[in-house]
Amino acid sequence: MCGIVGYVGKDNAKDVIVDGLKRLEYRGYDSAGIALIVDGELFTYKRQGKIRELEIELRRKPVYSNIGIGHTRWATHGKPDDINAHPHVDCSGKIALVHNGIIENYAELRRELLQKGHRFTSQTDTEVIVHLIEEELKNSSIFFKAFLRAVKKLHGSYALAVITLYQPDTIFVARKDSPLVIGLGDGENFVASDVPAFLSYTNRVIFLDDFELATVKSSGIFVFNFDGEEVEKKVVTIPWSLSQAEKAGYKHFMLKEINEQPRAVADTISGNLSWFREETELEGIDPFGFNRIQIVACGTSYHAGLIAKFYLENFVRIPVEVDYASEYRYRDPIVDEKTLVISITQSGETADTLAAMRLAKSKGARLLTVCNVIGSTATREADTVIYTYAGPEISVASTKAFTTQLTALFLFSLWIARERGTMKNEKIEGYLKHLLEVPSRIEAFLSLEREKGAVKQIALEFYRAKDALYLGRNVNYPIALEGALKLKEISYIHAEGYPAGEMKHGPIALIDEKVPVVFVATKGKVLDKVVSNIEEVKARKGRVIAVTNPGIKKVKELAEFIIEVPEVDEYLSPIVNVVPLQLFAYYIADFLGYDVDQPRNLAKSVTVE
Ligand code: AGP
Numbered sequence: 001m002c003g004i005v006g007y008v009g010k011d012n013a014k015d016v017i018v019d020g021l022k023r024l025e026y027r028g029y030d031s032a033g034i035a036l037i038v039d040g041e042l043f044t045y046k047r048q049g050k051i052r053e054l055e056i057e058l059r060r061k062p063v064y065s066n067i068g069i070g071h072t073r074w075a076t077h078g079k080p081d082d083i084n085a086h087p088h089v090d091c092s093g094k095i096a097l098v099h100n101g102i103i104e105n106y107a108e109l110r111r112e113l114l115q116k117g118h119r120f121t122s123q124t125d126t127e128v129i130v131h132l133i134e135e136e137l138k139n140s141s142i143f144f145k146a147f148l149r150a151v152k153k154l155h156g157s158y159a160l161a162v163i164t165l166y167q168p169d170t171i172f173v174a175r176k177d178s179p180l181v182i183g184l185g186d187g188e189n190f191v192a193s194d195v196p197a198f199l200s201y202t203n204r205v206i207f208l209d210d211f212e213l214a215t216v217k218s219s220g221i222f223v224f225n226f227d228g229e230e231v232e233k234k235v236v237t238i239p240w241s242l243s244q245a246e247k248a249g250y251k252h253f254m255l256k257e258i259n260e261q262p263r264a265v266a267d268t269i270s271g272n273l274s275w276f277r278e279e280t281e282l283e284g285i286d287p288f289g290f291n292r293i294q295i296v297a298c299g300t301s302y303h304a305g306l307i308a309k310f311y312l313e314n315f316v317r318i319p320v321e322v323d324y325a326s327e328y329r330y331r332d333p334i335v336d337e338k339t340l341v342i343s344i345t346q347s348g349e350t351a352d353t354l355a356a357m358r359l360a361k362s363k364g365a366r367l368l369t370v371c372n373v374i375g376s377t378a379t380r381e382a383d384t385v386i387y388t389y390a391g392p393e394i395s396v397a398s399t400k401a402f403t404t405q406l407t408a409l410f411l412f413s414l415w416i417a418r419e420r421g422t423m424k425n426e427k428i429e430g431y432l433k434h435l436l437e438v439p440s441r442i443e444a445f446l447s448l449e450r451e452k453g454a455v456k457q458i459a460l461e462f463y464r465a466k467d468a469l470y471l472g473r474n475v476n477y478p479i480a481l482e483g484a485l486k487l488k489e490i491s492y493i494h495a496e497g498y499p500a501g502e503m504k505h506g507p508i509a510l511i512d513e514k515v516p517v518v519f520v521a522t523k524g525k526v527l528d529k530v531v532s533n534i535e536e537v538k539a540r541k542g543r544v545i546a547v548t549n550p551g552i553k554k555v556k557e558l559a560e561f562i563i564e565v566p567e568v569d570e571y572l573s574p575i576v577n578v579v580p581l582q583l584f585a586y587y588i589a590d591f592l593g594y595d596v597d598q599p600r601n602l603a604k605s606v607t608v609e
Helices: 013-023 051-060 106-115 127-136 143-152 242-246 253-259 261-276 299-316 351-362 377-381 400-420 425-452 454-462 474-491 500-505 527-539 553-558 570-591
Strands: 003-008 031-038 041-048 067-073 095-103 156-164 171-176 181-184 189-192 204-207 212-217 220-225 292-297 320-324 339-345 366-371 384-387 467-472 494-499 516-521 543-548 561-564
Touching: 003 013, 003 095, 003 156, 003 171, 003 212, 013 031, 013 051, 013 067, 013 189, 031 051, 031 095, 041 051, 041 095, 067 095, 067 156, 095 127, 095 261, 106 127, 127 143, 127 156, 143 156, 143 171, 143 212, 156 261, 171 189, 189 212, 253 261, 253 570, 261 384, 261 400, 261 425, 292 299, 292 351, 299 320, 299 339, 299 400, 299 474, 299 570, 339 351, 339 400, 351 366, 351 377, 366 377, 366 400, 384 400, 400 425, 400 570, 425 454, 425 570, 454 543, 454 561, 454 570, 467 474, 467 500, 467 527, 474 494, 474 516, 474 570, 494 500, 500 527, 516 527, 516 570, 527 543, 527 553, 543 553, 543 570
Parallel strands: 292 320, 292 339, 339 366, 366 384, 467 494, 467 516, 516 543, 543 561
Antiparallel strands: 003 067, 003 189, 031 041, 031 067, 095 156, 156 171, 171 212, 181 189, 181 204, 212 220
16 A cells, blocks of 8 residues: 655654655555645655655755655556656646545546646556646635545545645645544644654554544644534554554554455456546457457466356356466466466565566467556556456465456456456446445455454364365355365464365365364355265364355354354455455464464565576
8 A cells, every 4th residue: 555644843854754654664665756836835755665765865955844744655557657656746736645544436537637628747646636636726726625626526436645835834734544643742743654754753643533624733633524614533552563553553564455445346346447437448359359268367366266167167158177377387288369368466576477478478368467556567467457456465375366366357357358248237236336345245244253362262172273174066166175275384283174065086085183174164055065065064073164154054053153244245255255264364373473474484475486
């Protein structure tokens, strides 16, 4: 996610802001920038790369200012470079703005503003906002009113901070879906995406809520709703240490990222709606340009590929092969110019996946990549890129990257089905409606878990296990694989994922009263078969843990431990069903006292063969 820091007060704004941006570095970013007001002039500095690049720039043209805004950018629209870095300024150069989030209707706003003569310099969605404010100023000389009117025209998610020569002592902020906090000092005040940015100066904060905006001066803060009415806000004292604050109070980044999944999935939907709805082009791909699909990926991303096979083969009726990238590159695959090769990679830098892409390309394939990092190698070598909007994933164990990969792949499969006419529009709209419900279903499960701790209790029962078996069928068989991988990689307990129907062909020999057997047993066309497999395990005294939906009596009667997840469409159930398995692995590793975020022997991105 992007990081925002703003300051107004008696100190040197540049130093306070740069220090604050450094405190937000853990969020991951690819460029940084700052805007300062000095003696009636607005200065902006922005550079691709790390904050030290920005500091070099700031030393070139040193200024002393008491008000400014700064930003670390995690690119979503427009590659990481100096031009696309924030802050962005309007045509007059009198307004500077930084933004965290995704503006869904930016294409339409940009068209309208271009027609009104505005000149854009970047490819970002953000830049439309600052020109929109400038346009609204034509209808009202009161900056706050223009700011409010502009913000109300935005669709999507945003945390905004603005400074302007029209009112040089004030920072204007607004928030919808992306967090924004205000730090209260003595004769100075702070704004930021996250508390660590200013925690060393003050621990008294106001958390803006959605559809609120504020004016921040050194002398005081005023908060308003979107009707322009002032609202009273509670001042909260933050009890966290700095390290706790970087994890937003969570013990580990992995737990934070598991809990970020509702937002990440929602952002991935909204970040891709513009091409899904044909408002913008999904560049580089001809929906009729291929008659077979090959998917290449590693680890968790490979499991996403296995699920995408179900989507594509069922929605588009095209044969799909899924390979571990490390195997694909040495099996001399049959590829030609009618082959679409989809690479799935969170980092965009996994060596095996990149090698598989290059091999496919050399054989004439078209390349599509599903990736979480703008500007990464995979995105530069693919013909078409579909981004996940998970934000930076810090923990080595992949969680929100996986659920957002499934989200992006589901949208792509629907899009291809519509383009090729293999699925009726009303069915596509129906699936889209179900997809839009997924974030709230994940949130419902997570809030129940935060309240009841069902998964945590079961983890306490099994954290000393030496082996574990994960079983699932059909579209949830890859979730069994993913659940097992999560447990292996952070708790070092041997775990195997298997198709439930395969158990009788060998793995059933593993079953005894010491082995936890995790079943994915949610509603679907193969549920009865899964129930029979549960009975087989019970008959051999296996200890059954079942991820299931409310009201499935036969599973409840058989399983020793039940984890209930909200019901969603069967094809979408993997996105929800994986979440308890992520938590199960997390709690077991934490009970064992292991370094959950940095497990032994593992790297976040495997950039070597
Ligand atoms: C999963 O938790 C691991 N971090 C690992 O399997 C990862 O999914 C794999 O290395 C692929 O990484 P990528 O998605 O960045 O290509």
